[in-house]
Amino acid sequence: MKASEHINQLTNQLINYTLHLADSSIIMGHRLSEWTGHGPMLEQDIAISNIALDLIGQARNFYQYAASLKDGATEDSLAYLRDAHEFKNLLIAEIRNGDWAKTILKLFFFSTYQLCLYQKLFHSADQQLSAIAEKSLKEVTYHVRWSSEWVIRLGDGTEESNRRIKEALANVWPYTGEMFQPAQYETALFENSVGVNVSDIKNSWMEKVKDTFKEATLQYPADEKLWMHTGGKTGVHTEHLGYILAEMQFLQRAYPNCEW
């Protein structure tokens, strides 16, 4: 293969990788923002809306970078004009919020994953990815703290809160495996010191989750062979993503190039 072809191929992988990071953040952020105005109490409503805002801000940084690599793309066209099969977000970001316990547990798993991921991405050979990771790390640290406190409160709380977080665990757990199974673009970029080897962060993720679960009096699921949902990273999604996009992209689809 010619050198120029090789560079083109790597650029494509980098665009896919950056979009994957952006998509997971924006879809999780959009999902969480559904709680705005519906939180169980004002302070928590504000907290979860702030976390949603952080995630959407992180997504913007990734989209702006991806747009700079792709001819004719803008951050808005990437977020608002791609269809579901082009989105590369983790499935855990798109599944329904359910009750407060399920939302919290999803966020806790996802934030802990982002923390482990960005700690490594900070050392990426790609300066912009490293800068975005550095910027996001501080925000994600707060998200992990806030969500882990809630996992503990719910797990070690009342009979009902304990029942609900256990139900949430049964529901959400099968979506955690995908985080640590690298897509082809992740492997390619890891080999070039740009991306993170996600199978490497599994152990530190597990340790953090186990610590919190212990305090929350929750049992860490032991079955290593449990079947896990996958596909999000390569554009194979649950039925929920289409509904999210229908709402999120409505304005740009109905009124192209609209700004306010």
Next chain:
Amino acid sequence: MENTRQHISIKAIWKLMEEIYDPEIPVLSIIDLGIVRNVKMNKEEIEICITPTYSGCPAMDVISMSIRMTLLQNGFSKIKISQQLSPAWTTDWMTERGKEKLKTYGIAPPLGKSFDTKYLEELKVECPLCHSLNTKLISRFGSASCKALYQCNDCKEPFDYFKCH
């Protein structure tokens, strides 16, 4: 001559930016916040480099626009505003004057050095109203991503704390 002119312009621009305020905390200028990284001049073009406080901070777009407007009003026409993410902004960059202004405004200023894990633990935040240290954390997130919500156990007033970040 050209050098001297550039030098004077750059100084004047720094001065102008002391009058541009954060839309969400209108007592703090962007200089107090420490978000202006660099001012450069290439011939007639001015490049201002700013750094976001939080990734999703909606104030950044408004701040960019304010910088542009102020410079245009002052006779500068070619303006480029760029954003720099690394090294990431921290509350350490906020000026002492800025911290004093925050306090007078009723927001407790950030304590300690950013990312000292000690400061991520529960803090003794001083109530900006009655100066008591007997305060409690109500919520890690307040009315903006940069703030947490506290309450004073003595005067009972709730107040914002600018998170050490």
